[in-house]
Amino acid sequence: MLEEGYAAVTVRRVAKSAGVSATLLHYYYATADDLLIALYSHASDKDLASLKSALAADDPLAALWAYQTDSTRTALGVEFLALANHRKSIRMKIVQFAEHARALQTKALADLIAPDSEFVPCSPVCVSMLLTSVSRNMIFESGVGISSGHAEARAFVQQTLARLKRKRMRPQPP
Amino acid sequence: MLEEGYAAVTVRRVAKSAGVSATLLHYYYATADDLLIALYSHASDKDLASLKSALAADDPLAALWAYQTDSTRTALGVEFLALANHRKSIRMKIVQFAEHARALQTKALADLIAPDSEFVPCSPVCVSMLLTSVSRNMIFESGVGISSGHAEARAFVQQTLARLKRKRMRPQPP
DNA sequence: GTCTATATAATGATAGAC
């Protein structure tokens, strides 16, 4: 899927790379869509674990950005999104996971960024959406060989995240 | 391509929707890749005209953002990018156009935004890359039904662009 | 130029042996 796109993931090829016959895959997964859903389920479980681990790290903002810019994970995610675009059977699962991941990030970001430190305010859900946008596009473009502005965007995001970071305070007296 | 993805654009289906036989298409376009290249060439010519028109508008920053968030144009662009990801024959043309469009935007932005008005500096090429990222992801997600953070991100971009806008000055004395 | 007919390969899915 990473190398040739979602359209290259066929029952026969998955079966071959798993060393079994195509019929056996049909035995476990009645349709090709069922197989893709199972693949996505596996990938999204891994994603969710990585995301939760990042949000629990020492520097959650930096870890979140590292999670977002993991090229394998993000490239796979984009491929599944493209798949969702014209395979309605698996669209719902992908949308659900995307919304769930964004909600998790939003909730975490509410505690991680200072609410009033920005000239133009950007809410937690806005930060989550922007981070996802930049990383997805950067990984996607890198995959085909586009690189203009990538280093600058990466530096900008990192500096902005550092600036947004809420300073940890001692517990306030009541 | 918009409704079913790039994989649905086959010689047969294009021929049928054009009311001719598939063989006739092969007469004009030897291979399926040649056909896709011709389709992309047509689409990118239109894109380039729209971009140049936007950059020559009264409010180029607002027009650029309108260009970037044109859903048909952007969704098609994303589809071609996905195609480039695993059809090497047309990858080069797509990369060339993407780099060209980014360079055009970068050059225009250098005159449109104030260089030192930002807390964390973001160069013109960085602005171009970020705008493309946000619009692409917003359109892409909207297409499958993801919408969290979209309104916030859109408002943030518009406010930020307004704030970045370089005030037009009278010609300076030498 | 434009067509019908066809060669070849790959797809999803099923029947039925073991």
Add this chain to the structure above:
DNA sequence: GTCTATCATTATATAGAC
């Protein structure tokens, strides 16, 4: 469970009539 064999469909591409 796991396999071979097979069907129907669709893809790219070509041969050859007109």
